[in-house]
Each structure stands twice: as structure tokens, then as C-alpha cells.
Amino acid sequence: MVVFEDRRDAGSRLVEELGFLKGQDVVVLGLPRGGVPVAAVVAAALDAPLDVIVVRKLGVPFQPELAMGAIGEGGVSVVDARMVRRARVTDEELDAVEARERAVLDGRVERLRRGRPRTDLRGRVAVVVDDGIATGSTARVACLVARRLGAERVVIAVPVAPPDTLAHLPEADEVVCVSAPAHFRAVGAHYDDFSPTSDDDVVDLLQQADRRSRVARAARATDCDVDEDVAIPAGSVTIEGHLRLPERATAVVVFAHGSGSSRHSPRNRYVADILHGAGLGTLLLDLLTPEEEGDRTKVFDIPLLAGRLESASGWLALRPDTASCTVGYFGASTGAGAALWAAAEPDARVAAVVSRGGRPDLAAPRLADVRVPTLLIVGGADDVVLGLNRRARAALGGGSSELAVVPAATHLFEEPGTLAQAAQLARDWFVRHLAHDPAGVTHRAVRRGADGSRAD
Known part of the structure; x- marks a missing residue:
């Protein structure tokens, strides 16, 4: 005893x-x-x-x-x-x-x-x-x-x-x-x-x-090497973002926000905090300028948005503190279509993609060319988008892909606990595919049996 x-x-x-x-x-x-x-x-x-x-x-x-x-x-x-x-x-x-x-x-x-x-x-x-x-x-x-x-x-x-x-x-x-x-x-x-x-x-x-x-x-705040607003050249315009890098960052996740959202989105900032807890850097990015946001044609211009993502990836490759980092894309709504469109480029600087409540179908002409590991996260109560994601996953190219359904979640993951579950799924996917040493530990709960022995 x-x-x-x-x-x-x-x-x-x-x-x-x-x-x-x-x-x-x-x-x-x-x-x-x-x-x-x-x-x-x-x-x-x-x-x-x-x-x-x-x-x-x-x-x-x-x-x-x-x-x-x-x-x-x-x-x-x-x-x-x-x-x-x-x-x-x-x-x-x-x-x-x-x-x-x-x-x-x-x-x-x-x-x-x-x-x-x-x-x-x-x-x-x-x-x-x-x-x-x-x-x-x-x-x-x-x-x-x-x-x-x-x-x-x-x-x-x-x-x-x-x-x-x-x-x-x-x-x-x-x-x-x-x-x-x-x-x-x-x-x-x-x-x-x-x-x-x-x-x-x-x-x-x-x-x-x-x-x-x-x-x-x-102490965690002082461990953050970079926590700043940034301006990124993207063709004829400059787009705004917020870059946060932990000490000795090895990976950065670029956020492609959906229509009507921005780098100030509480949902995306919450997800970014979860990623920071796993040692990942983040770049929350506004793919459109303030003048462009009211133009609905630009909101759904997936090639334009994808080009802005590529500009952000190139900008990260030129910074001394991020040049050696692997890059992932996190897309929501139309941003997911842009992330997959950009990932389909032959010289894409991206190692993994996560879509949350996204519209990967908007990248339909390019899905077969996507070769990077892709996770599609959809709410179980988001029936229409769930169907679109299932068809999009079937059309993805040769890279590994998964569809994760969060039970009872609607499109914006507003139900208690659903956004946290989506964030944790994204974190685990990026840690698995962006880490330089991807060999991680799979944690399991310990439940005691009736005799007091482990029952893992």
C-alpha cells in the first residue's frame, strides 16, 4: 500500500x-x-x-x-x-x-x-x-x-x-x-x-x-525576440501584418484571413497564441489594403490573395531572423483557398497548410498540384462547407492530407471548446510538419484500472 x-x-x-x-x-x-x-x-x-x-x-x-x-x-x-x-x-x-x-x-x-x-x-x-x-x-x-x-x-x-x-x-x-x-x-x-x-x-x-x-x-514575454507590426511590399502595394517570433525561431506560420477578417481577428489571435505555446512564430497578415477591403471582387480574387501570401513568404526568406525558418500557411474561409493556391506553386516556400472552416474549393483548379501536408478542419454542424472540404480533399495532390471534423461546431467555431479543439489540431499538425526535428512524443492519458495498474 x-x-x-x-x-x-x-x-x-x-x-x-x-x-x-x-x-x-x-x-x-x-x-x-x-x-x-x-x-x-x-x-x-x-x-x-x-x-x-x-x-x-x-x-x-x-x-x-x-x-x-x-x-x-x-x-x-x-x-x-x-x-x-x-x-x-x-x-x-x-x-x-x-x-x-x-x-x-x-x-x-x-x-x-x-x-x-x-x-x-x-x-x-x-x-x-x-x-x-x-x-x-x-x-x-x-x-x-x-x-x-x-x-x-x-x-x-x-x-x-x-x-x-x-x-x-x-x-x-x-x-x-x-x-x-x-x-x-x-x-x-x-x-x-x-x-x-x-x-x-x-x-x-x-x-x-x-x-x-x-x-x-x-519571462515568456522577454523570450520573444520579435513582437511587432510590419509592412510587407507586395507588388504595387504594401500590406500590413504582425510578426511574433520566439527566441531562436525555427518555423513561422503565416495567417491568411478570410473575408471580413484581419490580423486583429480575436479567433486568429487565439489560434496564434496556441501556436506560440508550441514554440512557433506567427505572421498575422492583412492580404488586402484598407482601400481594397470594400471591393468584393478582390475579397474573392484567390490568385491575387495567393500572390500576396507568396510575397510574405519571400519577405520572410530575406529577413536574417526568419531566413532559415520553415513556413506554414493557416487559412480561414477564403484565406484557405489562397493558401492552397499559393502552395500549389512549384517553387512555393511552404511546408504545411492548415485550413479552418476554409473554402479550399476556391482553389479547385490548383488542388491537384498541392504536394504539401494539408489539414482541413471543419465544424461538424457546418454542413455545406463540410461537403466542399470533403470534395476538395479528394482532389488534393500527392501530399499527405487529413480532414478533421470538430463535432457540433458551426462555421465560425463559436461553440464552447470548439475553437480550442481546432487550434490544438492546427498546432499538432504544424509541430509535426514544420519542426526541424519532427520526432515528437505522443502523450497518452494514464487511467488506473480496478487493481491500481496502468491501463493506457
Whole structure:
């Protein structure tokens, strides 16, 4: 039987099982109070933000220990309708219990956060951490709350838990556990030191993590060799862009925006941030001048847009800090057609293309000449564009290509978590095909079986 020295030791042991999350957009959520010291170690190791996830059980009025639901921050409420019916709880009684517990929850959040805002979970991986679980009820509710707050993926991570509980945690996408002893006792029995954690302890850990995050952000900012607006000659005009290069950049992704979009597009800037996290440089580019943007014929002039992309690639090849970089194209909407048109040129300076919600069909006359690895990302609810992408993929030339469908996403990937999924697909494709040393590590989640052994 594994016995941990204390919660810090438990966190260190848990980190060893969570390496597959390194580099992902993770938020670590400690369950107050005892889960927070464990979560603090995990967050530091993953270089991730640390926050708490506070939940409150909604007890049946005449039997409070019997749960009929739970609440969390952001107005999240999870109600077990079957239990409410069985206990014959009226709507008024349910509202009264929720109002009472909401006041308790809000008070506790205020004590722990001291005015700091809740960390945004939208589109991110939420790692729910406790010092151990017995029945798993609190962890399960925390997963539901994290999901309702926008988390794209939810991972439960604990040092110790009974095997039967681990086998019944459907609210989590993955479950990571260091020890699952067949003869599980109370969580505290698996620690030498299981001293209580106070609210003040939790506040101190959150403040320390906040300071660490600020220092890390400042360090990352200084690691950026270039972060500047640029002007690029393109024939008779000059087009504008924003170039961001990490220290010792080896690859740059050029963004070809769609109609009505620009280098200031929040969606493309979000994707660019994900690529930066993987060590890739980015050039967010306006393919049209401000005077041209109102001309719809130019918006759909794919050869013109492709020529501007080629000018940008040539400009990168002349800069000392990017001359040796491999180049990728990320295209959205009409920009995807331009990216593929440019990639079809025999002397194209591009090593990979990604299209997000793109119109590759606009490059139909040139698709057969595309030889570079191409990823087409489409929303599962974007029916018309999905059909166009399927036909375009069939027409692509001899390079490797894939079609990735993001479930339930519409054309602009506005649904919670869908843009994050598209960004991660793009990141992985570019890292795979632009890196000078493409031999990467395939990360897998670690799920513990009923006997505590790995089940990868």
C-alpha cells in the first residue's frame, strides 16, 4: 500500500502521472481545502494556473445528507431530477435550498479568492485535483461544474482512491490516480501527515501561484525576440501584418484571413497564441489594403490573395531572423483557398497548410498540384462547407492530407471548446510538419484500472 508523507509529497507523485498534459492549455482546480496543497504542486509542475473549484451539495430538505443536486460558481446548478421526484421536493423547496447554499458558496469563494476573478475555463483542460476520493461524489460534481463553465476536457487527478470509485466517474474524460489499493480505508489512512488545511493556507497557496504565473508570463514575454507590426511590399502595394517570433525561431506560420477578417481577428489571435505555446512564430497578415477591403471582387480574387501570401513568404526568406525558418500557411474561409493556391506553386516556400472552416474549393483548379501536408478542419454542424472540404480533399495532390471534423461546431467555431479543439489540431499538425526535428512524443492519458495498474 502506498503511503504519502504529506500532501506535497502526494502532489509530487501525482505529477509523475500527468506528463501527458505538459504544454496543453491546462487550468488546475483544487478542491478546498485539502486538495489545494496537492493541486499547487501539480500546477507548478505543469506551468499552469491554479484555482479552486468550490461546490456545494443540495440536500433534500428533510434529509440534508441525501444529495438532490449541487451548485458551483457562475450560477451553475446540477439537479438530480429523479431524486427530486422521489423525495417529492417542490420547486419552492428546491429554490430555497439552492438560495441558502448559494449564499454559503459565495461567501466561501470570497474568503478563498479575496476578490481575484475566477479563472476562465472556456476551451481549456480542467484538471480537478483532490487529496484523495472515497465515494467520488464531490469530484463528480466538480467535473460537471467545470464542464458547465466551458472546460473542453475534464481530468480528475488524485493520489489515492478505491478501485470501484475509479471505475464509476463518467463525468471525467480521464481519471489519473497514483494508488488504488484493493483494501482502501479512509483517505487520511494513506498519509503520514494528514493535518487539516485552513482557509488561510488555501489563500496563501493561491497567492503564491498567482505570483508564479505573473513571473512566468513576464519571462515568456522577454523570450520573444520579435513582437511587432510590419509592412510587407507586395507588388504595387504594401500590406500590413504582425510578426511574433520566439527566441531562436525555427518555423513561422503565416495567417491568411478570410473575408471580413484581419490580423486583429480575436479567433486568429487565439489560434496564434496556441501556436506560440508550441514554440512557433506567427505572421498575422492583412492580404488586402484598407482601400481594397470594400471591393468584393478582390475579397474573392484567390490568385491575387495567393500572390500576396507568396510575397510574405519571400519577405520572410530575406529577413536574417526568419531566413532559415520553415513556413506554414493557416487559412480561414477564403484565406484557405489562397493558401492552397499559393502552395500549389512549384517553387512555393511552404511546408504545411492548415485550413479552418476554409473554402479550399476556391482553389479547385490548383488542388491537384498541392504536394504539401494539408489539414482541413471543419465544424461538424457546418454542413455545406463540410461537403466542399470533403470534395476538395479528394482532389488534393500527392501530399499527405487529413480532414478533421470538430463535432457540433458551426462555421465560425463559436461553440464552447470548439475553437480550442481546432487550434490544438492546427498546432499538432504544424509541430509535426514544420519542426526541424519532427520526432515528437505522443502523450497518452494514464487511467488506473480496478487493481491500481496502468491501463493506457
